Amino acid sequence: MGILHTVNKSPFEKSSLQSCLRYAKPGSALLLMEDGVYAALRGGAFEEPLKRAAADLSLYCLEPDLKARGFPPERLIDGIRLVDYGGFVDLAVEYDKVQAWL
Amino acid sequence: MEIKKFLYLNRRAPYGSGYAQESLDVVLIGAAFDQDISLLFLDDGVFQLKGGQDPADIDLKDFSPAYCALDMYDVEKLYVSGESLAARGLSGKDLLVKAEVLNDAQIRDLLDEHDVIFSF
Numbered sequence: 001m002g003i004l005h006t007v008n009k010s011p012f013e014k015s016s017l018q019s020c021l022r023y024a025k026p027g028s029a030l031l032l033m034e035d036g037v038y039a040a041l042r043g044g045a046f047e048e049p050l051k052r053a054a055a056d057l058s059l060y061c062l063e064p065d066l067k068a069r070g071f072p073p074e075r076l077i078d079g080i081r082l083v084d085y086g087g088f089v090d091l092a093v094e095y096d097k098v099q100a101w102l
Numbered sequence: 103m104e105i106k107k108f109l110y111l112n113r114r115a116p117y118g119s120g121y122a123q124e125s126l127d128v129v130l131i132g133a134a135f136d137q138d139i140s141l142l143f144l145d146d147g148v149f150q151l152k153g154g155q156d157p158a159d160i161d162l163k164d165f166s167p168a169y170c171a172l173d174m175y176d177v178e179k180l181y182v183s184g185e186s187l188a189a190r191g192l193s194g195k196d197l198l199v200k201a202e203v204l205n206d207a208q209i210r211d212l213l214d215e216h217d218v219i220f221s222f
Contacts, residue, residue, distance in 0.1 A: 010115050010146050012189070035118035038149065043191030068117055068157035069149060070166075070198075075191070 004095035008034035008102065011046050016101040021049060026056035028072050029095060031088065032080070033062040039067060047077050048073045054079040062088060107138045111215035112147035116166070117157060117209045122150045123165055125222035130168075133175035140179040141172075142212060143201065147222075148186045153198035183209060 005024050011017040017032075017039050024030060030053065032040050039046040039060045050059060062091050063082040066073070073082055083091065110129050116119035132139055143151055155166045172180070180201035186204065187193060194203050204212065213219065 008118075010118065013115075014148050035115050035146075038115065038146070038190065041191040045189045047191070064159035065117075068155060068160045068162065069115070070152035070154040070156070070196075072154070 001095045002029070004028070004091050004098045005030045006098060006100045007032055007039070008035035008100070010035040011039040017046065018049075020099075020101040023052050024053075024057055029058040029060060029091060031060040031062060031083070031091060033065050033088075036063050037066045037071070040066070040076050042073065042075055042077050050077055051079065058085070060091065105136070105138050106217040107215065108132055108140070109212065109219045110139070110141045111213075111219055111221045112141065112143050112150055113145040114222060115146040115149040116155070117160065117162055121222045122147070125220070126165060126168055128220060128222075129172070129177060130175060133172075133177050136176075139177050140181065140212070140216065141177065141185070142209065143180070143182045144202075144209070145183070145186050146190075148182055148190060148192060151182060151197045151199060151201060152192070153182075153196060155198075166198055172199075181209075181212060 005020045007017045007020050035102045040078050059080040060083050064082050110125055112125050116122040155164050157164050181204050182201045184203045184205055
């Protein structure tokens with residue numbers, strides 16, 4: 001099933017998301033978590049790159065981290081699915097390995 | 103005692119690191135010494151002022167209400183970068199407290215006119 005990529009740093013502060021998007025193969029998944037969820041905001045600077053990525057990758061966002069930071073689901077870019085901690089575990093099981101872009 | 107103009111420059115998002123909480127602590131300490139205090143929220147620091155924060159599910163404390171209490175400590179000058187808001191898909195309506203939205207030229211002047219800048 002390929003790789004589950006995780007990004008936990010703000011894309012405005014670190015290049016983790018950009019590197020992840022550069023090297024993730026089609027069919028793999030990306031989970032945005034912790035400060036990585038800031039990439040997922042509608043109208044933000046990463047809306048276009050993530051929309052392009054959504055054609056090849058399955059995109060997820062960890063709901064507790066989004067909620068903590070004050071954003072309801074409707075602020076998410078279209079095409080990103082919310083998961084809870086149980087969903088995170090399911091993804092980790094579903095994919096061959098997890099690559100954390102720290 | 104000479105009153106100096108202090109600017110607290112906040113550039114970090116609230117939960118990924120301890121910078122935001124520590125800045126707030128230092129602001130409150132400084133306020134006790136009757137200094138002239140301003141806060142500037144720039145880059146990911148604008149996320150500190152996002153309304154509706156609710157970190158219970160990640161087992162952290164929501165310290166954002168403290169920004170609304172700053173005026174009780176005579177800390178009333180809050181500034182936020184319009185460029186930083188726009189790049190993040192935010193607007194002034196997202197903020198939990200009243201803050202003046204500044205453009206880049208105004209931020210250059212703000213940095214110039216303060217005696218001391220504390221960077222977080």
